[in-house]
Amino acid sequence: MTSRTVTHDRPIDRLRRALADTWTITLRELQHWRSRPGVIVFNWLFPVLTMGMFIGLLGGAIGAATGSSYVDFVMPGAFAMAMFFGLEATMTAVCTDASKGITDRFRSLPMSGFAVVAGRCTADMINSLVSLAVVVTAGLLFGWRPDASAPAIAAAFALLLLLRFAVLWIGVFIGLKATSQEAVAAVQIAVWPLLFLSGVFIDTATMPRWLRAIAEANPLSATATAARDLFGNPGFAGESWFAENAALLAVAWPILLVLVFLPLSAATYRHLRR
Amino acid sequence: MRGREPDSAIEARGVRKKYPSAAPEERSALDGFDLTVARGSVHGLLGPNGAGKTTAVRIMATLLDLDAGEARVAGYDVAREGRQVRRRIGLVGQYAAVDEELSGLQNLVMFGRLSRLSPRAARHRAEELLEQFGLAETGPKRISAYSGGMRRRLDLAAGLVVAPQILFVDEPTTGLDPAGRRDVWDAIRILVDGGTTVLLTTQYLEEADRFADRISMLAHGRVVADGTPAELKARVGSDWLEVLPRAEADIPRITKAVRRWASGDIRTVNGRVRVPVLDRTTSLLGAAAALQDAGIALDDLTVRTPTLDEVFIQLTGAAATDDTTPADDTQKVPA
Numbered sequence: 001m002t003s004r005t006v007t008h009d010r011p012i013d014r015l016r017r018a019l020a021d022t023w024t025i026t027l028r029e030l031q032h033w034r035s036r037p038g039v040i041v042f043n044w045l046f047p048v049l050t051m052g053m054f055i056g057l058l059g060g061a062i063g064a065a066t067g068s069s070y071v072d073f074v075m076p077g078a079f080a081m082a083m084f085f086g087l088e089a090t091m092t093a094v095c096t097d098a099s100k101g102i103t104d105r106f107r108s109l110p111m112s113g114f115a116v117v118a119g120r121c122t123a124d125m126i127n128s129l130v131s132l133a134v135v136v137t138a139g140l141l142f143g144w145r146p147d148a149s150a151p152a153i154a155a156a157f158a159l160l161l162l163l164r165f166a167v168l169w170i171g172v173f174i175g176l177k178a179t180s181q182e183a184v185a186a187v188q189i190a191v192w193p194l195l196f197l198s199g200v201f202i203d204t205a206t207m208p209r210w211l212r213a214i215a216e217a218n219p220l221s222a223t224a225t226a227a228r229d230l231f232g233n234p235g236f237a238g239e240s241w242f243a244e245n246a247a248l249l250a251v252a253w254p255i256l257l258v259l260v261f262l263p264l265s266a267a268t269y270r271h272l273r274r
Numbered sequence: 275m276r277g278r279e280p281d282s283a284i285e286a287r288g289v290r291k292k293y294p295s296a297a298p299e300e301r302s303a304l305d306g307f308d309l310t311v312a313r314g315s316v317h318g319l320l321g322p323n324g325a326g327k328t329t330a331v332r333i334m335a336t337l338l339d340l341d342a343g344e345a346r347v348a349g350y351d352v353a354r355e356g357r358q359v360r361r362r363i364g365l366v367g368q369y370a371a372v373d374e375e376l377s378g379l380q381n382l383v384m385f386g387r388l389s390r391l392s393p394r395a396a397r398h399r400a401e402e403l404l405e406q407f408g409l410a411e412t413g414p415k416r417i418s419a420y421s422g423g424m425r426r427r428l429d430l431a432a433g434l435v436v437a438p439q440i441l442f443v444d445e446p447t448t449g450l451d452p453a454g455r456r457d458v459w460d461a462i463r464i465l466v467d468g469g470t471t472v473l474l475t476t477q478y479l480e481e482a483d484r485f486a487d488r489i490s491m492l493a494h495g496r497v498v499a500d501g502t503p504a505e506l507k508a509r510v511g512s513d514w515l516e517v518l519p520r521a522e523a524d525i526p527r528i529t530k531a532v533r534r535w536a537s538g539d540i541r542t543v544n545g546r547v548r549v550p551v552l553d554r555t556t557s558l559l560g561a562a563a564a565l566q567d568a569g570i571a572l573d574d575l576t577v578r579t580p581t582l583d584e585v586f587i588q589l590t591g592a593a594a595t596d597d598t599t600p601a602d603d604t605q606k607v608p609a
C-alpha cells in the first residue's frame with residue numbers, strides 16, 4: 001500500500017532523521033500560529049501592553065527621581081519580561097499536548113524522542129524572536145535608543161535569548177509535571193510576583209533592604225541590568241553582590257537553570273512510561 | 275521490512291502493571307494478563323470501565339512499562355524492542371490523539387513525515403486516507419470543526435498512516451451516536467479486509483459479537499474467559515424457550531406442559547417461564563402445540579439465545595466476588 005523509505009541505522013542517518021523530525025514538529029507549531037492568528041498576535045503584543053502600562057504608571061515618578069528617561073531605563077527590562085513571559089507559552093503548550101494525548105501519539109510513532117522536545121524548543125525560540133522584535137519596535141516608537149556599539153547590542157540580545165532558553169526548560173518541566181490546567185494557571189499567577197520582585201520596572205533602591213537583596217538576586221534582574229549596561233541605557237546603582245555582578249549572573253543564572261531543568265525535563269519525559 | 279513472521283501478532287504472558295500513583299492496598303491495573311492474538315484476526319478485548327483494557331493497550335503500544343511478565347507484538351518484545359514495535363503498529367484511542375488546531379490533512383501529513391515517509395509520499399498517503407474514510411472534503415478544515423463521527427474516523431486514519439501490521443483500537447465508538455458508530459465500523463471493516471490484525475477494546479458487547487473473531491473478557495486486570503463469540507455464549511448455557519403467560523396462575527400448568535422439551539431446570543424470571551432446550555425449532559413447535567392443546571392463553575412465546583452480556587455478567591460477577599482465584603486459573607474455552 002505504502003512505500004516506506006529505506007531504513008538506515010548509521011548514526012549520521014539517525015541524526016538526519018532526528019533533525020527532519022525536529023523540523024516537522026517545528027512546522028506544526030508554526031501552523032498553529034496560522035490557525036489561531038488572534039491568540040499569537042495577542043501574545044506578541046502583551047509585553048508591549050504591560051510595558052505601556054508601566055511607562056504610564058511609573059514613568060513620571062521614576063523619571064523625576066532618576067533625572068533620566070524612564071523609557072530608556074525600562075525598555076531593557078521590558079525585553080527581559082517578554083522573554084520571561086515565554087514561560088507561560090511553553091508550559092501551556094507542553095501541558096496541553098500531554099493532556100490531550102498528542103504527546104502520547106508522538107510517543108507511539110517511530111520518531112526520535114529528542115525531536116519532540118527539540119521541535120518545541122525551536123518553535124518557541126522563533127516565537128520569542130518575533131516577540132522580542134515586536135517589543136523592540138514598540139520601544140523605538142516610544143523613544144528608546146540604545147547608546148552602544150553593535151557588538152555590545154548583539155551581546156545584549158544574546159543574553160535576552162539565553163534567558164528565554166533557560167525559561168523554556170522550566171516551562172517544559174512544569175508542563176510535563178502539571179496534571180491539570182489548574183496547576184498551569186497557578187504558575188501563571190506566580191509569574192507576576194517574580195516579575196515585580198526584580199529590577200525590571202523599578203529601581204531596587206526604593207525597596208526595603210531585605211527585599212532589595214532578593215530582587216537583585218532574581219535572574220530577571222541580572223539579565224535586565226546586564227542588558228541596560230550593554231545597551232548603554234541608564235540603570236541604578238545596585239548595592240548587593242548580585243547587582244555588582246549582573247553581567248556574570250546574566251550568563252550564570254540561565255546556564256544553571258538549563259543544567260537543572262533540562263535533565264529534569266528529560267527524566268520526566270522518560271518517566272511518562274511509568 | 276517485515277517482522278519476524280511470528281505465529282501470533284500479539285503474545286502477552288503474565289503481564290502485571292501497577293501505576294506508581296496507586297495506593298498500596300489498591301489492586302494492580304493488570305494482574306497476570308494473558309493474551310494471544312492470531313495474525314490477520316480481529317480480537318475483541320471486552321471489559322467494564324476500569325478493567326484494565328487501556329492499560330493493556332498502552333503497554334503493547336510501548337507507551338507504558340510493564341512491571342512483570344512479557345509482551346511481544348509482531349514478534350518484538352515491547353520492553354526491549356520498542357522502536358521495532360512502533361514501526362509496525364497503529365494506535366487509535368482517546369490518548370493517542372490528533373492535533374485539533376490543525377486540519378485533518380495537516381495532521382495526516384505530519385504523522386506520515388514522523389513515520390518516515392518522504393514529503394511527497396506523506397502527502398499522497400494523507401489524501402488517500404481522507405478519500406478512503408469519506409473525509410476528502412473536510413480534510414482541509416480544522417479538526418475542531420469536525421463532528422464526533424468525522425473526528426473518530428480521522429483518529430482511525432491517523433492510526434493507519436503507515437499501513438500497520440497491527441492496529442490497536444481503544445473504544446472507537448464510545449460516546450458516538452448510532453450513525454457515527456456505523457461510520458467507524460465501516461472504516462474498521464476496510465482495514466480488516468486489508469489483512470490488518472486488529473485488537474479492539476469495547477464496552478459494547480454487541481459490537482464485539484459482530485466484529486470479533488475471538489474475544490477476551492477482562493475483569494480486574496485479568497482475562498476471565500476467551501474464545502469465539504459462539505463458544506463464550508455456549509458457556510452460559512443453551513438456547514431457551516421463553517413463555518409469557520397471560521395469567522401468572524398458569525405457570526405451574528405451563529411448566530408441566532413443556533417439560534418434555536426441557537434440557538435442564540425450568541425457571542421463572544419476572545413472570546416468564548424459561549425452558550432450556552437443545553433444538554430450537556423442534557422444541558418451539560412442540561411446545562407451542564402442547565400449550566395450545568392445554569388451552570393456556572399466552573402473551574408471548576419466543577426462543578432465545580444467550581447474549582455476551584449474560585456471559586459477561588456471569589463471568590465477571592464470579593470474578594468480582596472471588597478474589598482468591600489464582601493467576602493461572604483462567605477459564606479457557608476448549609476450541
Ligand SMILES: Nc1ncnc2c1ncn2[C@@H]1O[C@H](COP(=O)(O)OP(=O)(O)O)[C@@H](O)[C@H]1O
Nearest residue numbers: 293295296303322323324325326327328329330
Ligand atoms: N494513569 C493512571 N494512574 C493511576 N491509575 C490508573 C491510571 N490509568 C488507569 N488507572 C487505574 O487502572 C485501572 C485500569 O484502568 P484502565 O486500563 O483505564 O481500564 P479500562 O480502559 O478498562 O477502563 C483502573 O483502576 C484505573 O483507575
Ligand SMILES: [Mg+2]
Nearest residue numbers: 327328329445
Ligand atoms: Mg479505557
